[in-house]
Amino acid sequence: MGMPLHGAPLRSVLRLRARFARITALAAVAAVSLGTWASAQAENGIMRDNFETPDSCPIGRVENTVVAWRYDGVGRKTIDVTVADNLWGRIDSNASPVAFPWLQSFAVLWSMPRNGYIAAAFDFPEAVDLTTWGKFTHGETLPGPATDMSISAWCGDFNPPEPGCSFRGTTTGQAMSVYKRTGALINVACVVKPGETYYVNTRLTNPDVVHAQCTASTCKTTIQHNHTP
Structure with a gap:
């Protein structure tokens, strides 16, 4: 069992935990935003995000x-x-x-x-x-x-x-x-x-x-x- 942390070491660990939490939260927001953006692009027929090819069609094409x-x-x-x-x-x-x-x-x-x-x-x-x-x-x-x-x-x-x-x-x-x-x-x-x-x-x-x-x-x-x- 490790020694308990006090003083500067404890503050460093707490700062690292807080930073990791912020990064995780930002990643989650980015993922949601990207998903919403991609959905909106498909709904509006905007297909130029460099992932599709010109002949690929958004959902909803009437054949x-x-x-x-x-x-x-x-x-x-x-x-x-x-x-x-x-x-x-x-x-x-x-x-x-x-x-x-x-x-x-x-x-x-x-x-x-x-x-x-x-x-x-x-x-x-x-x-x-x-x-x-x-x-x-x-x-x-x-x-x-x-x-x-x-x-x-x-x-x-x-x-x-x-x-x-x-x-x-x-x-x-x-x-x-x-x-x-x-x-x-x-x-x-x-x-x-x-x-x-x-x-x-x-x-x-x-x-x-x-x-x-x-x-x-x-x-x-x-x-x-x-x-x-």
């Missing part, structure tokens, strides 16, 4: 949903919405989709889940005209509630750092996103690079919104795409 290319819904069907060609590369449900820059067309997300997001991938070809630019518009027929959209090299990323690449809370008739290849005669737009893969990320701004074009679990919303040339 299949009902889409129509007529406002009356005739011909609507469930399709793979992870590929942008399937949405804006056709003008009716029976047509074979064409690749970017797609068509001058609209897609009605007939059953957009309230809780979730669409990340529709597309390849920006090397051979695209130097002056190419395009725009997504929140439709005026069957517009549905406010939506968020971004164009990003990262799946589910609604906060891309590149200027002009995200729009929040767009409503009837408003631009949802504008993109261009360098050289296009338009100033404010998200610059996309030839040979790269991008995602058109879309979600409802408020999943709990009360709207005439929503059910308890889904909403309708129309997204128009146009491009030049």
Whole structure:
């Protein structure tokens, strides 16, 4: 059995114990904070913390949903919405989709889940005209509630750092996103690079919104795409 400590040795031991307790408490706070931060990042679709790769997607990605290319819904069907060609590369449900820059067309997300997001991938070809630019518009027929959209090299990323690449809370008739290849005669737009893969990320701004074009679990919303040339 050791000798009891008195005076300076005892004070040193007590200081060490207090320091260890502070370090343990700080580590616990840091762990909680990191967990909360990571959770918030995933919920908001922010995936740039150097742990993920661009093609990894946050929880909640909608892979299949009902889409129509007529406002009356005739011909609507469930399709793979992870590929942008399937949405804006056709003008009716029976047509074979064409690749970017797609068509001058609209897609009605007939059953957009309230809780979730669409990340529709597309390849920006090397051979695209130097002056190419395009725009997504929140439709005026069957517009549905406010939506968020971004164009990003990262799946589910609604906060891309590149200027002009995200729009929040767009409503009837408003631009949802504008993109261009360098050289296009338009100033404010998200610059996309030839040979790269991008995602058109879309979600409802408020999943709990009360709207005439929503059910308890889904909403309708129309997204128009146009491009030049």
